[in-house]
Amino acid sequence: MSIAVIGAGIAGTAAAHELARQGERATVFHQHAGASALYSGALDFEPWDRAAELAAIDAQLGQFSSELGVWELGAAAARVATPEGNLRPTRGRDRSLLDLERCTGKRVAVVDLERDDWDALLLARSWATSEWAKTTHTRFEPVRVRALHANFERRTSAYDFAAAHDAPERCAFLLAALRSVAQAPDAWLLGPWLGVERAVAAELSASLGVLVGETTSAPGGAAGARFENARDRLLARVAHVERGRVVRLTPIGTGFRIETEAGVAAEFSSVVLATGGVAAGGIALERSFERRGGTGFRLSFDAPVALELDHEVVEGVSSLASVDFVERGLGTLLEVGIAASADGSVPGNPGLFAAGDAIAGRSRTALVAARSGLGAAQRALEHARSAR
């Protein structure tokens, strides 16, 4: 019997990678990434992410990052610009994001183009007034660049605009537009538009001889798409991929049986459960009047695991409607998850290990997810080997 990973966000991908590194080709069940595909490109930083825990950046994590091929991890914090107008520290980032720590005291040109979701003037002003910019004497200046090919591009989604730059001729068009600016800056800062397949930021930097990079992405933007593409390439190398929705996880003897919606069924000696929290769709919210039984939260598939909130097992709620968020607070949506111990093992289910946002009360950062995926894989492997 082998090992299964359910879910292919950051945690599930890290688990599959770690298993492969230790010589175990896992079966990964997934139907696209959930919350991971919506991340911003910044990996974490306390207290920015209000993380209760900081994942250790060690060789294991470094290896996963380099295998994935789209991240840059460093012990020293990078600093990236957000389209919300902040400059935030982060210990790791999508490598297309401009690291402003490498631009201190310099003149950063903010590309000013006519996209509806972009306002270079006010953004540059917002970044320039931050404490960091003032203390490091880093300047942010909007610079008009004719980088739109057609008028409709004003309103295409940020993702589509980014994907357009994967085409070499489009990339050349942008390069020419940047070159034509009279006074070349020390660095170019653009929105999250620099390709979802190719490393457009690196190509432009090499061609121009100055740093070129992006801000973070809004949910559903380029950073998440780049992760998904990199994830697909990685999983194709290291795992068996089973596309489709898992509907049931049943303990059988010394292992587990997994069934998918399409009717595929298989048995495994241990399982890494990395299906995400409410944001990813791994956990669903119900109303009693939908008559599916139960009220409040449930796992999105049948499995013998309990959900937990504030260290208490989630049971039915005493309301006809649902969880009352006015009373409980919306933080509930981020906190709820599987009751699991620190190493991911799920009480009462030897061989089952939870990872990532699926676990209750975890910090929802990319590095915490990756770290827990690596850890769960390690434990799953130990369990599978001892069972043999």
Added chain:
Amino acid sequence: MARELDIDPSGRALDCDVIVIGGGVNGVGVARDASLRGLKVALFERNDIAFGASGNSSGMIHGGPRYLTYDPAVTHSSCLDSGHIQHIAPHLLFRIPFLMPIFKSGALMSRIALTGYDAFFDLYDAYQPLKAGKNHTRLSADEIRTLEPGLVGGSAGGVTFDEWGIDGARLCIGNAVDARERGAEIRVHCTVTEILRREDGSVYGVRFRDRVSGESSTRTARLVVNATGAWAPITASLGGLASTAARIRPGKGIHVFLDRRLTNYAIVAYAIDGRQVFLLPWQNMSVLGTTDDDYYGDLDHVVATSDEVNYLFQAVEHVFPAVRSARAIGTWGGVRPTLYAWGPNEDQLSREHQVVDHAQHGADGLYSMIGGKLASYRVFAEEMTDVLAKRLGNTAAKRSHVAPLPGGDEQVDPMLLVVRGGMEAVTATRLEYRHGGRSLRVLERMQQRPREAAVVCSCEPVTEAEIRYVVEHEFAHDVHDVARRTRLGLGACGGMRCALRCGRIVADATGRSPEAGQHMALDFLVQGARRRSAAVGPAQARQEALTLSALQAEVGSRSDDS
């Protein structure tokens, strides 16, 4: 009058004729009417214009068919006034045809009921010409199915009747802007902390605090009007009066809104307790409303609960089952200031508003406007202003029913905005709806500064030019205020795509720091999430979780920035 009406106790001349407390529809209505008659007015609003019931109503200017059987004069005046409002603000009204399926068990009972309704609306039709309404139609079950295929249960047929919808907040803004342009002082985010009284008990002004700057000041006037709706008892107590002097029966009403129009007709349905509720196609969405429950909570924070939401869904589900799978994207809630009564339901009263002269409580010069509803605001304001004018010896003609509200004087073809401003058709139509003739002023901004043509909120949609316009000309001070005026950030994404951008623009337009802009945007998002959460379903719960995690990751806190 023996006492000196025109000076304060220290002998100084009074600042103005009338102070209005409250920027709901009644308050701005009085401010406008009094200004139209040449009186000098100051208005103080604790929160924002249309913050309370006025901006959270069902958004209807109805003709009052419910009074028809026992007080047809009220129906007549309601319909007449609906016509007046159409005349002064034609851009703000939109037709809402109603469909009332008949539910009675048994063929005979059904036929009797249908004949009854048919006869009833025959009577109502006589008043429809007053408000440019269409006559009712009696429909067979088949015809109902053809018109609204999603409807079930109208097997005995039904009737249609015609009403008008309106954006209540825009109506209030229009009145407030007009009052200011006619000389009134309009102070938003200014709370009255005391109603000033002379030794003989008479009222001569108010002390107020600007909630933004924190500064306090006074303004004196010959007469003071308490038009604070559900806050009326609290306001009365600021003058040392017993709260029962301005007694109301506060009734909380909530609405749930869905992301699109599900029907062409407003559907009448019955809730579990027999109350009538509606599924309304309203602007570019559908609205379920409303509840009516006594409410004694915090009036500044009225939020729908999930059980109230369920009550509405349950009611509408009986006639329109698909509503369950539709996407609820938010709620709004307000508190009606209905007339106080112990026992009898307020809708049995033939008139739903009254002016209280507090001279009977020893506070000469103070008046409270109690009750009222959006549809009758102009008449109520006119009645109040008549009292004020008489008291002040003002004999100017009444003009609030003929003088157009801002933007109501000029018809603009949205296509003109498309052609001249390069706007998309939807953007132009929505802009023209909100601003009428004044959409040309927003267009002018765009032509002078093409950068402002950018669409900031794509759900509604709202341009940067409009945001700056409402900040400069319509008293908007933060993202909440902009949303109330433009419906920015109230679409499916709950402002995730636009609130921070809007905050930056508002901060820039009001000379505040980008950081202040972020804070106001965050406040809008957090408050909005609270209001949406009651309507949350499984799919929407994910949206909320995403909103939260994205917020957490992206905004963080600038105080950590070092």
